Amino acid sequence: MSSAALPVPQGIKTVGTVTVAEPVFSCRDVNVYYGDKHAIKGVNIDIARKQVLAMIGPSGCGKSTFLRCLNRMNDTILGARVEGQIALEGQDIHEKRQDVVQLRARVGMVFQKPNPFPKSIYENVAYGPRIHGLAADRGELDDIVNSSLRRAGLWEEVKDRLNQPGTSLSGGQQQRLCIARTIAVNPEVILMDEPCSALDPIATARIEDLIDELRESYAICIVTHSMQQAARVSQRTAYFHLGDLVEVGETDKIFTNPRAKLTEDYITGRFG
Amino acid sequence: MNNTSDTAHNEAREPAVLSRSAAETQALVERSLRRRYRAEQRFQAYGMAAVLSGVVFVIFLFGTILLQGISVFQQSYVKLEIFYDPEVIDPTGERDPDVLVTANYQPLVRDALRERFPEVSGRRATRELYRILSSAASLDLQQRVVANPLLIGQRETRWVLVDDNVDMLLKGKVDRDAPEDARRLSDEQVAWIDELEAAGVLKLRFNRSFFSNGDSRDPEQAGVRGALTGSLLTLLITLLLSFPIGVGAAVYLEEFAPRNRLTDIIEVNINNLAAVPSIVFGLLGLAVFIGFFGMPRSAPLVGGLVLTLLTLPTIIIASRAALKAVPPSIREAALGMGASRLQMVGHHVLPLALPGMLTGAIIGMARALGESAPLLMIGMVAFIVDVPQGVMDPSTALPVQVFLWSDLPERGFVERTSGAIIVLLLFLLVMNATAVVLRNKFEKRW
Ligand SMILES: Nc1ncnc2c1ncn2[C@@H]1O[C@H](COP(=O)(O)OP(=O)(O)O)[C@@H](O)[C@H]1O
Ligand SMILES: [Mg+2]
Numbered sequence: 001m002s003s004a005a006l007p008v009p010q011g012i013k014t015v016g017t018v019t020v021a022e023p024v025f026s027c028r029d030v031n032v033y034y035g036d037k038h039a040i041k042g043v044n045i046d047i048a049r050k051q052v053l054a055m056i057g058p059s060g061c062g063k064s065t066f067l068r069c070l071n072r073m074n075d076t077i078l079g080a081r082v083e084g085q086i087a088l089e090g091q092d093i094h095e096k097r098q099d100v101v102q103l104r105a106r107v108g109m110v111f112q113k114p115n116p117f118p119k120s121i122y123e124n125v126a127y128g129p130r131i132h133g134l135a136a137d138r139g140e141l142d143d144i145v146n147s148s149l150r151r152a153g154l155w156e157e158v159k160d161r162l163n164q165p166g167t168s169l170s171g172g173q174q175q176r177l178c179i180a181r182t183i184a185v186n187p188e189v190i191l192m193d194e195p196c197s198a199l200d201p202i203a204t205a206r207i208e209d210l211i212d213e214l215r216e217s218y219a220i221c222i223v224t225h226s227m228q229q230a231a232r233v234s235q236r237t238a239y240f241h242l243g244d245l246v247e248v249g250e251t252d253k254i255f256t257n258p259r260a261k262l263t264e265d266y267i268t269g270r271f272g
Numbered sequence: 273m274n275n276t277s278d279t280a281h282n283e284a285r286e287p288a289v290l291s292r293s294a295a296e297t298q299a300l301v302e303r304s305l306r307r308r309y310r311a312e313q314r315f316q317a318y319g320m321a322a323v324l325s326g327v328v329f330v331i332f333l334f335g336t337i338l339l340q341g342i343s344v345f346q347q348s349y350v351k352l353e354i355f356y357d358p359e360v361i362d363p364t365g366e367r368d369p370d371v372l373v374t375a376n377y378q379p380l381v382r383d384a385l386r387e388r389f390p391e392v393s394g395r396r397a398t399r400e401l402y403r404i405l406s407s408a409a410s411l412d413l414q415q416r417v418v419a420n421p422l423l424i425g426q427r428e429t430r431w432v433l434v435d436d437n438v439d440m441l442l443k444g445k446v447d448r449d450a451p452e453d454a455r456r457l458s459d460e461q462v463a464w465i466d467e468l469e470a471a472g473v474l475k476l477r478f479n480r481s482f483f484s485n486g487d488s489r490d491p492e493q494a495g496v497r498g499a500l501t502g503s504l505l506t507l508l509i510t511l512l513l514s515f516p517i518g519v520g521a522a523v524y525l526e527e528f529a530p531r532n533r534l535t536d537i538i539e540v541n542i543n544n545l546a547a548v549p550s551i552v553f554g555l556l557g558l559a560v561f562i563g564f565f566g567m568p569r570s571a572p573l574v575g576g577l578v579l580t581l582l583t584l585p586t587i588i589i590a591s592r593a594a595l596k597a598v599p600p601s602i603r604e605a606a607l608g609m610g611a612s613r614l615q616m617v618g619h620h621v622l623p624l625a626l627p628g629m630l631t632g633a634i635i636g637m638a639r640a641l642g643e644s645a646p647l648l649m650i651g652m653v654a655f656i657v658d659v660p661q662g663v664m665d666p667s668t669a670l671p672v673q674v675f676l677w678s679d680l681p682e683r684g685f686v687e688r689t690s691g692a693i694i695v696l697l698l699f700l701l702v703m704n705a706t707a708v709v710l711r712n713k714f715e716k717r718w
Contacts, residue, residue, distance in 0.1 A: 104610035105610040118623075128610065131615055132610060178605070
């Protein structure tokens with residue numbers, strides 16, 4: 001399935017190139033309101049395949065809010081309203097015929113705090129394939145669990161205790177379990193909301209390596225408050241400020257040569 | 273100028289704190305520390321006093337009930353050699369079951385007792401003698417003969433029920449030194465009783481009939497089986513209806529219902545219902561189930577329905593609290609995986625909320641078990657001898673039985689009242705223990 005980027009409206013304030021060739025996601029004039037609060041203000045951005053897009057910005061600027069638009073997790077928040085076009089492979093995800101359950105199978109999500117189910121490690125990974133009917137039999141399910149855990153770099157550590165509760169793992173392992181759980185349904189995009197903020201540096205490094213590997217198969221959007229992390233794992237970076245998308249560009253360029261004043265202030269540590 | 277005064281002010285204040293030596297600061301901290309510890313000890317003492325007074329009350333309550341009621345588990349019987357006289361039971365010799373059931377077995381017991389006291393003669397004296405026996409003494413013989421007609425013509429030694437007045441004497445609850453006309457037993461009867469007791473044929477044995485009989489006008493015959501079965505059937509109906517309905521309502525309201533004025537009104541009303549006096553539910557049951565739907569009076573089915581109305585608010589409120597307590601991160605995880613709302617609830621939220629829901633159900637059921645007021649309204653207060661066989665049979669319930677017996681003058685019913693309370697409490701204990709076991713089973717801590 002190929003899809004062209006949607007046309008970009010005239011006179012947008014965002015600095016840099018918001019479009020990419022053949023995007024997975026194409027977002028145009030996205031606005032989010034929490035009741036009266038205007039949390040995301042007319043954001044335009046494309047998300048490329050097999051690439052990591054980092055979203056940075058001071059806390060409260062709307063990074064999580066925007067990320068949650070992409071798999072419609074904002075639907076679950078009372079009083080949240082999303083406007084604008086968000087096309088996944090050319091199809092607006094807010095269209096009637098787009099089923100939200102199917103959308104979330106295509107766009108997986110990893111949360112800030114590791115949140116494995118209070119079930120066994122095996123069941124955690126098998127849950128997605130099971131509810132979406134991806135495995136024909138138990139053998140196939142075993143294979144999916146096995147390979148998902150391998151790709152999440154967790155297999156060696158848990159292969160002897162698949163029946164133990166997922167919550168018995170360390171924080172870093174739990175987060176990799178959540179990643180394994182997400183890739184077990186073979187999504188097209190993986191959203192990560194500050195996946196390392198609750199982890200120690202070693203666990204963080206492992207997750208970053210993992211993100212680098214996963215990039216070969218998936219489009220990844222990662223929200224991070226660490227500029228070093230954005231620089232290490234991402235190819236493209238988007239800088240948000242008070243609900244505005246201020247600047248988008250290649251990560252190297254943004255960090256070495258920001259074009260917007262706000263971006264420069266943030267990167268040089270003048271606020272954050 | 274402003275600046276300088278500010279600085280001066282700061283300089284004047286700072287040294288006061290900072291110039292203290294470490295030892296001085298330590299001493300100050302120590303003083304405040306002592307104050308804090310004292311406050312804490314005081315608070316703990318208050319708490320312990322509160323708990324202690326509670327414990328004292330509970331011990332007093334249970335102690336008196338146990339003291340009064342423990343004797344009900346024993347009952348006086350007299351050992352007699354019974355001759356199953358064919359002339360009395362079955363004069364025609366046809367062994368017709370109808371004849372065997374309707375025959376009068378009382379002469380058998382009376383004759384057996386007379387054999388022990390050949391010296392007693394005269395109408396008045398023999399009548400006095402017979403009054404040692406329970407009017408229900410022959411019931412046991414009737415049951416034996418009906419079950420086994422071959423007994424007719426045989427002799428057999430049986431422990432036979434005696435009158436409740438005799439029972440009270442044996443249990444030491446009658447003052448022997450009181451004047452004769454202030455007692456319910458004459459001096460003559462007391463002498464016979466002493467003689468039987470000395471011979472070892474009149475004594476206290478385990479009171480099985482208390483657990484196998486229904487209600488009776490004779491204390492020595494009255495048992496809790498009818499009320500216990502009634503309570504069991506009533507609670508069964510209550511549990512079967514209120515748990516699924518309550519949990520269903522809670523899940524819908526908490527997880528699926530839109531938040532609008534209607535659901536707000538429903539919520540407020542559920543909370544109000546939980547505070548409605550139980551007798552009102554009884555009136556409602558009387559009007560709706562019996563008056564409108566024409567269900568039978570005194571039936572456990574109606575009792576169960578009324579108690580369902582009573583427990584539903586409790587279960588709904590507890591279940592909603594249990595659902596609210598499930599961490600949102602689990603919901604997010606499930607939804608993020610593409611689970612539907614129903615899958616999220618069914619696979620993840622309900623299992624985590626179930627222990628809390630069970631607790632709520634148990635609190636509700638315990639309350640239902642102890643309720644008597646609404647049952648009075650729907651006629652479960654009638655005098656019913658037969659043990660109910662199903663939910664449509666007339667029946668009472670344990671708390672109502674306690675209420676009924678507590679109103680009767682015979683001394684035998686005093687101990688039965690306490691005995692029924694003990695059974696009620698044991699029932700409660702078993703129910704709660706089951707719930708705790710169930711909850712621990714579901715409460716797999718991950
Ligand atoms: N559920 C919510 N209800 C109301 N306001 C919210 C909610 N979630 C976030 N917000 C507000 O929206 C803004 C953006 O929040 P968020 O996207 O969480 O920021 P970030 O992830 O960049 O720190 C913040 O001002 C926050 O207070
Ligand atoms: Mg955030």
